[in-house]
Amino acid sequence: MSPPHVDLSQLAMRRDEPALPRPSRSLLTRYLLPGVVLLGFAGLVAWAGRDSLMSARSVTVVPVVATRAVVQQGGAPLFTAAGWIEPRPTPVLVPALAEGVVAELLVVEGQEVQAGQPVAKLVAADAQLALTAADADHRHREAEADTLLAKAETDLLYLPFQTQAAEASLKLAQSDYTGKKSAEGTIPALTVQRAESELSAARIRVEELKVRKQRLEREVHSLRHMRDAFRKGQDWQKGIPDPPTDTEAGMKAALTRCWQAQLAVDAAKLRLERMVVRAPTAGRVLALIARPGSRLMVQGGGNHESGAVVSIYDPKMLQVRADVRFEDLPQVQPSQPVRIESPAIAGAPAAGKVLFATSVADVQKNTLQVKVAVENPPSLLKPDMLVQVTFIAPPRAEAAESVTETMRLLVPRPLVDGESKIWVADQTAQVARLRPVKLGRPINAEQVEVLEGLNPADKLIVGGRDGLTDGQRIVITGEDATLGVSAPVGGSKAPKVKRLQGEHENKH
Numbered sequence: 071m072s073p074p075h076v077d078l079s080q081l082a083m084r085r086d087e088p089a090l091p092r093p094s095r096s097l098l099t100r101y102l103l104p105g106v107v108l109l110g111f112a113g114l115v116a117w118a119g120r121d122s123l124m125s126a127r128s129v130t131v132v133p134v135v136a137t138r139a140v141v142q143q144g145g146a147p148l149f150t151a152a153g154w155i156e157p158r159p160t161p162v163l164v165p166a167l168a169e170g171v172v173a174e175l176l177v178v179e180g181q182e183v184q185a186g187q188p189v190a191k192l193v194a195a196d197a198q199l200a201l202t203a204a205d206a207d208h209r210h211r212e213a214e215a216d217t218l219l220a221k222a223e224t225d226l227l228y229l230p231f232q233t234q235a236a237e238a239s240l241k242l243a244q245s246d247y248t249g250k251k252s253a254e255g256t257i258p259a260l261t262v263q264r265a266e267s268e269l270s271a272a273r274i275r276v277e278e279l280k281v282r283k284q285r286l287e288r289e290v291h292s293l294r295h296m297r298d299a300f301r302k303g304q305d306w307q308k309g310i311p312d313p314p315t316d317t318e319a320g321m322k323a324a325l326t327r328c329w330q331a332q333l334a335v336d337a338a339k340l341r342l343e344r345m346v347v348r349a350p351t352a353g354r355v356l357a358l359i360a361r362p363g364s365r366l367m368v369q370g371g372g373n374h375e376s377g378a379v380v381s382i383y384d385p386k387m388l389q390v391r392a393d394v395r396f397e398d399l400p401q402v403q404p405s406q407p408v409r410i411e412s413p414a415i416a417g418a419p420a421a422g423k424v425l426f427a428t429s430v431a432d433v434q435k436n437t438l439q440v441k442v443a444v445e446n447p448p449s450l451l452k453p454d455m456l457v458q459v460t461f462i463a464p465p466r467a468e469a470a471e472s473v474t475e476t477m478r479l480l481v482p483r484p485l486v487d488g489e490s491k492i493w494v495a496d497q498t499a500q501v502a503r504l505r506p507v508k509l510g511r512p513i514n515a516e517q518v519e520v521l522e523g524l525n526p527a528d529k530l531i532v533g534g535r536d537g538l539t540d541g542q543r544i545v546i547t548g549e550d551a552t553l554g555v556s557a558p559v560g561g562s563k564a565p566k567v568k569r570l571q572g573e574h575e576n577k578h
Contacts, residue, residue, distance in 0.1 A: 126543040129502070129534035130550045131495050135480040135517070136526040137397050146463045147409075148401050151440070153392035155455045157383035158443060161356050164189055165377040166366040168197070168344035172379070179358060183349045183382060190360065190379045194345035201338035208335050211328035215300075218321045219293045226286040233279045240272035285315065293321050300325050353382040356453060388447040390422065392459045393437040400478050400519070402427060402461065408442050409460040414450045421445045422459075431516075478510075479524050480517045485532065493531035493538060494524070495546060502531060504540045 170192035247265040299306035360379045406424040425441040507523030
């Protein structure tokens with residue numbers, strides 16, 4: 071069978087014939103679809119690199135401090151703390167009230183003293199000389215006042231004799247004038263006038279002495295009243311006539327100088343009395359501060375012990391300064407009962423109660439000092455003795471059958487603003503959140519309890535809060551675990567606070 075005949079000329083294309091038109095592409099497939107693909111790819115790239123394209127605030131954070139508080143039945147021991155005995159509230163310094171050199175100490179450490187009992191003597195020679203000089207000046211001022219009174223009394227005493235002489239002169243002048251007047255035609259007129267003048271002068275002299283007598287009697291009476299009232303300590307200026315005579319004014323000035331001299335005598339006596347230092351209150355001598363031969367300064371330029379001789383305390387007023395661990399602070403409450411133990415009172419622990427928590431923290435030991443009052447202190451307890459303080463669970467309104475635990479969240483006080491809000495780092499979204507919280511009671515001067523609004527895994531923003539807005543992107547650069555903990559002495563690093571403490575174990 072022969073193969074079919076194929077005409078290849080039919081496949082040839084004639085170049086002189088017009089070309090067939092190409093089909094037109096649509097606008098959707100030509101421009102819009104590629105544009106959508108490119109925009110989607112650009113969006114994906116922008117979302118993947120959003121951290122490098124958007125600016126974020128660098129912040130430091132601090133973890134929430136979570137502790138487990140043990141709630142036990144009232145009367146059960148909670149924890150123990152070491153402490154030492156000290157006077158309550160403080161020792162009493164017995165100062166020297168006048169400057170001087172210590173001549174002799176009259177007490178020893180541990181000796182009981184009564185209020186007003188001498189504890190030391192100062193060198194008193196200069197104080198005695200000052201008193202002698204002041205007393206001499208006072209006597210001199212009193213003599214001036216006595217001199218004024220004596221002069222007035224003397225003048226009054228001799229006044230009757232002067233009056234008699236004046237009256238005799240008057241009688242003689244009267245006789246002389248009468249004789250010359252009767253012989254007026256035979257004697258010169260000038261002689262009669264002179265006799266009349268002498269008679270007038272004699273009369274004036276007699277009247278002057280009468281007036282002077284009244285004045286001297288008044289002066290003697292007022293001067294004697296002023297002097298006697300002054301010496302009796304009464305109001306000696308009351309009853310002085312107004313206006314006073316020159317003698318009365320002189321007596322007033324003399325008594326004023328005498329009063330100033332008396333003040334100087336009193337000051338000298340007081341300084342001499344203060345050469346013996348006395349206890350201001352009853353108690354027991356704690357320490358001897360001054361030594362024989364040391365100079366005591368009343369104003370020591372800021373050193374409160376520069377004028378102190380000894381320090382005393384009341385044996386019935388003692389307290390304990392206990393070092394309480396940070397994790398035990400939530401269990402400390404004012405007026406909480408405690409048990410105080412010491413080898414000195416073995417078998418008979420003393421009772422006490424919590425006064426308050428101080429602001430003195432030791433970050434090296436992770437402790438805060440708590441003041442505890444000792445009730446009816448035993449006589450063997452002395453200041454500076456080391457003791458063991460057991461804190462007792464306070465009585466509860468409802469009876470607890472078993473021991474329960476509660477979680478407590480603590481935050482530094484500076485991180486909570488006035489509206490009870492706190493900045494929290496949202497680590498999932500990497501943004502800052504201003505979260506409202508419900509605060510509980512303060513734990514100490516640096517930490518406060520949060521009842522609602524936080525959880526143990528939250529991170530609190532510490533650095534970079536200025537100008538921060540809610541929802542702003544943040545980058546956490548590190549943790550700052552020192553906020554809320556007192557700075558250590560000497561610049562040593564503070565130990566990091568654990569976010570979650572272990573369960574509290576009672577060993578009592």
